[in-house]
Amino acid sequence: MLIVVGAGLLLLPFATHQSIGVIDALFTATSAVTVTGLVVVDTGADFTLFGQTVIALLIQFGGLGLMTFAVVTLIAIGGKIGVFHQQVAATAFNQTKLATVTSTAKSVVLFALMVESLGMVLLFICWIDEMPIADALFHSFFYAISAFNNAGFALSSDSLSAYVGDPGTNLIITGLFITGGLGFVVWIDLYRQRRWHKLNLYSRVMIISTVIINVVVMLLFLLLEWNNSATLGALAESERWWAAWFHATTPRTAGFNTLDVAGYNDGTTILTILLMFVGAGSISTSSGIKLMTFVVLILSTYAFLRQREEIRIFNRSIPEHTVRKAFALTVISVSLIWIAFFLLSATHNLRFIDAIFEVVSAFGTVGLSRGITGELNPFGQFLIMFLMFFGRIGPLTLGYLLAKPKRNRVRYPSTEIPIG
Amino acid sequence: MLIVVGAGLLLLPFATHQSIGVIDALFTATSAVTVTGLVVVDTGADFTLFGQTVIALLIQFGGLGLMTFAVVTLIAIGGKIGVFHQQVAATAFNQTKLATVTSTAKSVVLFALMVESLGMVLLFICWIDEMPIADALFHSFFYAISAFNNAGFALSSDSLSAYVGDPGTNLIITGLFITGGLGFVVWIDLYRQRRWHKLNLYSRVMIISTVIINVVVMLLFLLLEWNNSATLGALAESERWWAAWFHATTPRTAGFNTLDVAGYNDGTTILTILLMFVGAGSISTSSGIKLMTFVVLILSTYAFLRQREEIRIFNRSIPEHTVRKAFALTVISVSLIWIAFFLLSATHNLRFIDAIFEVVSAFGTVGLSRGITGELNPFGQFLIMFLMFFGRIGPLTLGYLLAKPKRNRVRYPSTEIPIG
Numbered sequence A, B: 001m002l003i004v005v006g007a008g009l010l011l012l013p014f015a016t017h018q019s020i021g022v023i024d025a026l027f028t029a030t031s032a033v034t035v036t037g038l039v040v041v042d043t044g045a046d047f048t049l050f051g052q053t054v055i056a057l058l059i060q061f062g063g064l065g066l067m068t069f070a071v072v073t074l075i076a077i078g079g080k081i082g083v084f085h086q087q088v089a090a091t092a093f094n095q096t097k098l099a100t101v102t103s104t105a106k107s108v109v110l111f112a113l114m115v116e117s118l119g120m121v122l123l124f125i126c127w128i129d130e131m132p133i134a135d136a137l138f139h140s141f142f143y144a145i146s147a148f149n150n151a152g153f154a155l156s157s158d159s160l161s162a163y164v165g166d167p168g169t170n171l172i173i174t175g176l177f178i179t180g181g182l183g184f185v186v187w188i189d190l191y192r193q194r195r196w197h198k199l200n201l202y203s204r205v206m207i208i209s210t211v212i213i214n215v216v217v218m219l220l221f222l223l224l225e226w227n228n229s230a231t232l233g234a235l236a237e238s239e240r241w242w243a244a245w246f247h248a249t250t251p252r253t254a255g256f257n258t259l260d261v262a263g264y265n266d267g268t269t270i271l272t273i274l275l276m277f278v279g280a281g282s283i284s285t286s287s288g289i290k291l292m293t294f295v296v297l298i299l300s301t302y303a304f305l306r307q308r309e310e311i312r313i314f315n316r317s318i319p320e321h322t323v324r325k326a327f328a329l330t331v332i333s334v335s336l337i338w339i340a341f342f343l344l345s346a347t348h349n350l351r352f353i354d355a356i357f358e359v360v361s362a363f364g365t366v367g368l369s370r371g372i373t374g375e376l377n378p379f380g381q382f383l384i385m386f387l388m389f390f391g392r393i394g395p396l397t398l399g400y401l402l403a404k405p406k407r408n409r410v411r412y413p414s415t416e417i418p419i420g
């Protein structure tokens, strides 16, 4: 619905400098609402200020998440919301207590607006010397929303490549999208508990695995790309570290780039595809199967190899049903990606690496591309639109539809964690 | 051990026309023992009759399976085998009754020799008009062993391309490798029960899914390749059907080819990669995660979507532990493939499509290649060797190591099926 309205607005004559096709408008709106960032029309050059503002608003509504959006709308329209709706929202939020829904929805919006405002101010300070005030203001507004929501939409066709070595831009943008990608649950937990040992299991696992994965991938990126003249090799040494940090963190849904992704070595490309598939936090502005699902897959396999029935982490066990949810979600996601990859390759004349990269990028609503988005025929565009749509709402919906409470006979105390 | 002995024999001066390197000999022996068929030395042109016979014997010993081989050896050497060894063999065979081990091992060998002899006679009749009797005899001997064991080793560098439209060769070769790939368990069950409704669950699922997958893939192959001048497009119409049948069945471990695999469309390539990953029957001459594992993944995900705790098939339920085994095996396999793909790509200058194809082909011990096997450096060769080795014995070993009996509270009667 939001996508159709968005596409309609983008088709208005004063949204673009030259008129665009219906499919292109639909694609752009889908990409914005699903916070993907794959584009067939140059956001900076072809859309007017009005069009760009529409895109930013689509990102904002899409990025707060369809579920958050639903909760907020219900509250805004209905005042008091019925028990059934509260139940839906509660499950979607993976929160078990009914009473916390309303306050949670408010917290989400408040938190998002606060972080975005802070990001906007900081970006404005960063960029005020480089461009006219009006431009700096709009750029800060656009990028703060795009970054916090992990949308990856940029106002230049080469994304943020101009700022490849700029510490301020690198820190603020990655700070915004990591904050958004970590997910509201973790931040609310952090805000309420403030002490490490009081945090719930999910928050602790998310924080630790996020730090580990970002650092490890950054080092791998440096190792793999250091002498690649198409990427790091062309930069000064200090710039390489910033670029490596940026490109280690951006694949898990953000989708901005400061280097040319098509210039990656194959090893880096393979690593990036995995990261795009995994994504970041549940109930966040990120997509993919989600980091926690990935962690559960690994822990479950490890437990199986150790002949343990329980999957243990931090002296807790993960319920069997949750593990099955993680596996089911992964099987469905991989199947979908493989079928889409097959269909895209069978109907287009694409390089293998470009096609798989594009498909996984769409599924993870990442938005990184090796440059083939514009070459897709209408069938391919609809396929990518479907992938973006499923990647954004599929895992969440599956997680909600399949959230069956079940008592487990476990020795360790059991704890619920969100999957998808 | 067998690999080292085999490599030693292949290094003997009268095994090859021109001397080959140690790594090449090791690679060839590994490829033969793991019944893969990836080659760095031309089997037909570079090896002497002695060398080719060594390869055939390595295939025969490797193909009967490391576990079968172990049972047979134990029986041959020890006469009566101890309970511990019987236990090992029993578990490896996924047979639950101790007493059946000895007779099972004998049946396996007898069955293999009978089928191979039959195949050899039929091939000999097919080929007697085309070549001298001695050649026809050796070719029949070599191909019967190579086909039944799903080894994919051929005496021509273009495999069986010369027989692309020959009904006899097509039927006999595919008949041999499908028979071997279906697995001894199914054949023994068929031999003992002879009636469909008396067959155990595993046999029925295997037969049905084998038929369905072969027919569906054949039709897809025809659809995708009909006008491709690099494959079917160059053939007469009747030949196209034979080639489609052959190439629909060969990826699930056999590895022979009558068309140039590098000429496939990308869609066909993607389909073939999936088939190579899946493989055929458990306890067979096939590798990969195995068809039954794949079926369990699908059934489990379907059951999860239907909110069912039990995974049902033919009025039976599959035990939870078996499902977890299937998922663990798949996670380990995919991780291994992805890591190998990463390492191969990072250390070689290969096309993406060639590298992933080669890695999955090695893991599934398929032996199809887009032609890069000869270009690998020693590291790449050892990587492929490791993959072939793990692909052949890994799933079986995991299946054995992790075969933990466990009582389930299920409403349907529970039945054991082999995974991996």
Ligand SMILES: [K+]
Residues within 6 Å of the ligand: A035, A036, A037, A150, A151, A152, A253, A254, A255, A365, A366, A367
């Ligand atoms: K994105």
Ligand SMILES: [K+]
Residues within 6 Å of the ligand: B035, B036, B037, B150, B151, B152, B253, B254, B255, B365, B366, B367
């Ligand atoms: K093979």
